[in-house]
Amino acid sequence: MSVEFVDLLKKYPTGRRENLIPILQEIQDLHGFIPETAVSAIAEYLDIPAVKIFSVATFYNEFRFNAGGKYHFQVCQGIGCQVDGSERIRTELGRLLEISPGEITADGWFSLEWVPCLGVCQEAPVLSVNGEMYAKMTPVKVKQMVEKLRSL
Numbered sequence: 001m002s003v004e005f006v007d008l009l010k011k012y013p014t015g016r017r018e019n020l021i022p023i024l025q026e027i028q029d030l031h032g033f034i035p036e037t038a039v040s041a042i043a044e045y046l047d048i049p050a051v052k053i054f055s056v057a058t059f060y061n062e063f064r065f066n067a068g069g070k071y072h073f074q075v076c077q078g079i080g081c082q083v084d085g086s087e088r089i090r091t092e093l094g095r096l097l098e099i100s101p102g103e104i105t106a107d108g109w110f111s112l113e114w115v116p117c118l119g120v121c122q123e124a125p126v127l128s129v130n131g132e133m134y135a136k137m138t139p140v141k142v143k144q145m146v147e148k149l150r151s152l
């Protein structure tokens with residue numbers, strides 16, 4: 001097992017699969033994403049096949065398997081958000097940041113992802129920034145948000 005995760009995993013009883021989500025959350029909080037070495041370590045520690053861990057983690061939008069930007073944008077592509085204009089949000093972010101979904105800006109500040117329903121459809125169209133939800137987004141609000149983050 002990767003020594004990198006031994007101390008973290010030791011906080012949880014071994015072989016207890018119900019601890020998978022809290023462990024993934026803790027690793028993501030620490031690293032900003034779930035490294036492949038972490039998946040292997042968790043698989044061994046909880047006795048769960050790595051493919052099952054990927055399957056569970058990809059069900060939740062909050063988990064990522066690669067490093068994102070300092071500010072990670074997730075635009076909801078669920079039906080409710082698409083009906084209310086999430087495509088315009090994604091297009092505006094792509095234009096402002098000059099990246100496509102799955103990419104990160106050259107300076108490492110921003111990354112963009114197009115994700116399934118974020119679970120707050122009544123607030124459509126929804127944008128998540130580092131896991132924080134922003135409701136009823138418009139291209140204007142997105143532009144103001146990017147300008148504000150760039151000035152920090």
Ligand code: FES
Binds near residue numbers: 077081082117119120
């Ligand atoms: S469709 Fe976007 S939050 Fe559900």
